[in-house]
Amino acid sequence: MRIAGKKVLLTGGSAGIGREIARQLRAKGAQVAITGRDKARLDAMRDEGFEAIEADLSNAHGVDALIADLGTREIDILINNAGQGVDHDFRVSLPDPDAVDACIYANLDAPIRLITALVPMLGRRPEAAIVNVTSGLAIAPRAGSPVYCATKAGLRSYTMALRAQLADTNILVVEALPPVVDTQMTARLNGNKMPPQECAAQIVDAIESDSPEANVGQVKLLRWVYSLSPALARRMMLRF
Template identity: 70%
Template sequence: MNVAGKTVLLTGGSAGIGREIARQLKAKGAEVILTGRDPDRLAAMAAEGFETLSADLSNAAGVDALVAALEDRPVDILINNAGLGVAHDVRGGLPDPDAADGCFYANLSAPVRLTTALLPRLRARPQAAIINVTSGLAIAPNTASSVYCASKAGLRSFTMSLRAQLKGEPIRVIEALPPVVDTQMTADRDMSKMPPQECARQIIAALEQGRDEANVGMVKLLRAVYSLSPALARKVMIRF
């Protein structure tokens, strides 16, 4: 797909991977409407020339408010990038169930609800795309981030089913699976991290090249291991 001239709705576009996706798509000639929750970050992106919408996607009302704010705007590309990370580990006490609920909604329910609401607009376009940003942890979970892993695995399953449902329609459904990327969510992790600029580049390349998956960075290796031995991939990842 040639993104020039396309209208993109990008959730979670004011920081991290989303911010870099927005900048790179804009540089290629796309019109990007991005969402976020932090007023200062949204203001900074507006200063760069982006159209911004404040949106809290951790609940149904927030998703519906975003759809209403779009009014009747056409959308060619929907990128479900916004997400929440939450620690959920019973070894150190009982985790907060409300935090788990918020994570599940932001990472899984919101993309499903937003995709459903915008599907008529996408179907009305001659060529459209939906990109759902999951994670390498959607393939094989780690130990400490059980809820996050489960939410992303759920989004992965939804994406694969949606792709089959839309087969034959001019809407490409793409799953983007990043590795550990240097963002606010991973700031406390002392490990090698991919720059968000490179992660964004690889996701956009998958869109431009018409691929169904963007296996970014080390996720390519994880996918290869999983294809040979799912048990081995799970054994390796669960230790992290």
């Protein structure tokens, strides 16, 4: 897919991976509108020249408000990148069910709702793409983040089925599976973390090359292990 001239809606684009995707797409000639919740970060992106839309995608009201704001605007590429984690470890404390609901909505319901609203318009564009950012944890979960892993696994399954449904249309469906990336969400985690710039570059490359799946960084290794032995891959990841 040719990036230059494309009109992009990128959710969760004010920080981390999303911010770097926005910058790299614009450098290739795309017109990028981003969403986010943090006013200061949105203002910073506006200072960089991006259109920045305040939107809380952790509930139906916020998603519907975003869809209403978009109106009939033309979009060529929808990137569902917004997501959030949630503490859900009974070994530590009793989880907060309301926080769990917000995580599930932001990570799974919101992308499905946005796709449902925008597919008719995307289908009228000369070429279009839907990019869903899941995670290597969609392949094999870690014990400490069961809800986050479940939402990403759910979005992975949805993306695979959506790709089959849209196979004979002009809409490319891409799944991006990042490893642990150095972002605010992973600040409490130790170990090696991929720079967000590098992660974004691999995702943008997948869009340009019409790749249905972008296994980023160490996720390539996880996919290889999973292809040999799903049970081994699960045992490896459940230790964390």
